[in-house]
Amino acid sequence: QSALTQPPSASGSPGQSVTISCTGTSRDIGAYNYVSWYQQHPGKAPRLIISEVTKRPSGVPDRFSGSKSDSTASLTVSGLQAEDEADYYCSSFGGNDPYLVFGGGTKLTVL
Amino acid sequence: QLLESGGGWVQPGGSLRLSCAASGFAFSTSAMSWVRQAPGKGLEWVSAISDNSYYRFYADSVKGRFTISRDNFRDTMYLQMNSLRVDDTAIYYCAKGGMALGYSYDSWGEGTLVTVSP
Numbered sequence: 001q002s003a004l005t006q007p008p009s010a011s012g013s014p015g016q017s018v019t020i021s022c023t024g025t026s027r028d029i030g031a032y033n034y035v036s037w038y039q040q041h042p043g044k045a046p047r048l049i050i051s052e053v054t055k056r057p058s059g060v061p062d063r064f065s066g067s068k069s070d071s072t073a074s075l076t077v078s079g080l081q082a083e084d085e086a087d088y089y090c091s092s093f094g095g096n097d098p099y100l101v102f103g104g105g106t107k108l109t110v111l
Numbered sequence: 112q113l114l115e116s117g118g119g120w121v122q123p124g125g126s127l128r129l130s131c132a133a134s135g136f137a138f139s140t141s142a143m144s145w146v147r148q149a150p151g152k153g154l155e156w157v158s159a160i161s162d163n164s165y166y167r168f169y170a171d172s173v174k175g176r177f178t179i180s181r182d183n184f185r186d187t188m189y190l191q192m193n194s195l196r197v198d199d200t201a202i203y204y205c206a207k208g209g210m211a212l213g214y215s216y217d218s219w220g221e222g223t224l225v226t227v228s229p
Binding site: 003033038045046048051055087089092 | 155215217
């Protein structure tokens with residue numbers, strides 16, 4: 001059960017936009033529109049910020065957006081703010097075997 | 112709200128049972144999962160259970176050693192962990208979600224730390 005592939009780090013200055021990629025296979029991201037993104041600050045539990053590729057839960061700023069092309073999903077954070085500095089994880093449904101797979105995580109630094 | 116308990120230190124080969132007490136939502140109609148995070152590492156999905164316990168799924172890394180269960184009368188989910196190994200050391204989170212939420216998790220507990228060492 002291989003993890004999805006994310007870049008280990010990303011960065012941007014306040015106000016800029018940054019995009020984090022998440023690459024899977026034809027058996028997970030490429031097969032289903034069930035990609036989620038989570039934000040995790042140090043010492044805290046993860047927080048859902050995107051579900052089903054593009055849906056933002058209530059309370060999540062519209063600066064966060066998701067997309068997908070073939071077997072690669074992306075999270076874009078626009079208008080970067082200091083509080084966006086965190087670890088970001090993607091996940092995808094894997095068709096029950098595996099049920100779910102996470103990416104390795106990307107540490108976002110706001111310069 | 113989700114509140115995990117039952118973590119602690121155990122020797123390799125030992126067992127632990129984690130609990131996740133739920134409140135504030137309809138637990139009996141919610142799919143649930145366990146997700147773990149080794150120190151300084153990323154998230155790893157461990158196991159999932161459907162609302163009625165009919166479906167249960169496990170990561171290859173824990174299959175045959177861990178058992179997920181739930182008690183809808185007590186609004187509590189469990190993870191029985193046997194034959195523990197050093198690489199099972201992690202914070203274990205319970206999370207609410209499943210097919211109805213597009214296989215995403217919209218509520219997480221604060222986690223309980225499991226340490227496996229001699």
